[in-house]
Amino acid sequence: MEVTKKVAIRTRATETRKTSPRWKKRLPYIIAYGVLGITTLPIILMYLWLLVSSFAKQMKYGFIPVQFTFENWKFLWSNVEQAGTTYPNIWLATWNSFVFSGSLTILEVIIGGMAGYALSRLDFPGRKGLMKITLLLHAFPSVALLIAVFYILNFLGLFDSLWGVVLVKTALQIPMTAWIIKGFFDDVQWDVEWAGLIDGCSRFKVWYTIVIPLIKPGIAAVSIFSFLSGWSEFLLLYSFILSDEHVTLATYLQNLISNPNLIHYGLLSAVSLFYMLPVMILFIFSQKSLMQVSVGGGKRV
Template sequence: MEATGYQKLTIPTIHPVSKWKKRIPYLVAYGILGITTLPIILMYVWLLLSSFSKKMKFGFIPTSFTLENWSFLWSNVEHGGSELPSIWTATWNSFVFAGSLTILEVIIGIMAGYALARIEFTGRQTIMKMTLLLHAFPSVALLIAVFYILNFMGLFDSIWGVVLVKTALQIPMTAWIVKGFFDDVPWDVEWAGMIDGCSRFQVWYTIVIPLIKPGIAAISIFSFLSGWSEFLLLYTFTVSDNNVTLASYLQKLISDPNMINYGLLSAVSLFYMLPVLVFFIFTQKSLMQVSAGGGKRV
């Protein structure tokens, strides 16, 4: 018999057309994303160019470079015949409001979420069913009622009063999100801690809380961003210049449509965005670790 030897291996050649067919879905996806995000990108580019320009030719091309629009950083701005508060006062108030809201919301939300996930009590099912409805209730419909409450408590024209109101409106959704993370923690972990001699609080604080750090990071980020961008409640319930925030500061710049300085408005808007961008850069890794969805236990 004739030896057959090794069989010759043939590597199939990939036709260029088939390569392009595989890339078509990616090209379509990136094309759609590029088209939909292009207006947003152009908007931010215009904002940057306008903040460093005295005048924009054809509404988009800067004619000359200037730092005059950023003079609010070292001096107070005069607008409409009056002097606006210091931008640093507004910045400090915005940080105080967003930071206080974040701390309160995280602490209360964690405790409420744990109670909903682990403790059986009367009305538990009703509370969970009403949670999303309470969060969806428009805050603008409560403005008059909130005004009377804050005025009665002596907290009108106080940032701390608005912090309490905003916290109360945010807690339902925060507790619901945290409950999902607690549902993902097995009961066996808690039982093992209590068998080792830990109290219920020690188990919750030293064992369970570290296991839901991604969830805590997520609600902290969203709470801070929600507080930083808040306008309606702060504009309604804080009226003095000492309690002005950056959102209210921007409103003062556009209060008179006939006197808007778009260069100054662009510069202040960029300044308002910078802390959010920095905050997102340092927290995006925590956001990426958050898994979508929670436990199914009710």
């Protein structure tokens, strides 16, 4: 009997040793996913409400769909008319949003890439002081510069012009973009550039053909963030764009809620989903590039 008890105790101890490490390894993941699930549940419910509301004629008690309809999505094939007001074409607003975001991304990547390389590699007078005030320049809120920007755009003849707002937004974003890209340039070894210079390449050719391909993850991350910043921009566009031919999706949404007494929540939900769709597609195709990004160094100050 004693031998049998000892064997049973040893068997239980062995089983406990086999099972307990598994639970100990899985416990942090279970806790992490549980916390993430609880914190993201309100956001998931919000997007679910938008989806249901966009296809419902009415929401009873605010969350129960009453009747299924495609009427809320009629802005895709015709102009929206509400309370005697005809809103601009949604495809024109979409095109303007893509032009604005794409132009902003191109300018930021080109100018920010050159500025980041100069801050990382070149030793010029005032370099340290410029780096110290770079983040300070980015810290200025756009609303504090509206009056000054208005006078500048009006003087240049770029008021009520999409390209004028592109230039303003680019100028506000470049300090942070240059700082981020500088960190990636700092991670590139000097030996790589010296090898290109010894082979007879110019400084620009070394930068374009050798260094830039080595920081592709950083360029991809900056491009994505620049596009998202332009896509979500509202204040500058609302302040300096007056005509309907230059309307973007952000200002289009504002037009739908300009009169609180005449808000069509089904239409507003449908346009909001349409507004988010390009961003969701961009995230799906770019998440691999974002996962490859390592934090830039900033080794050389």
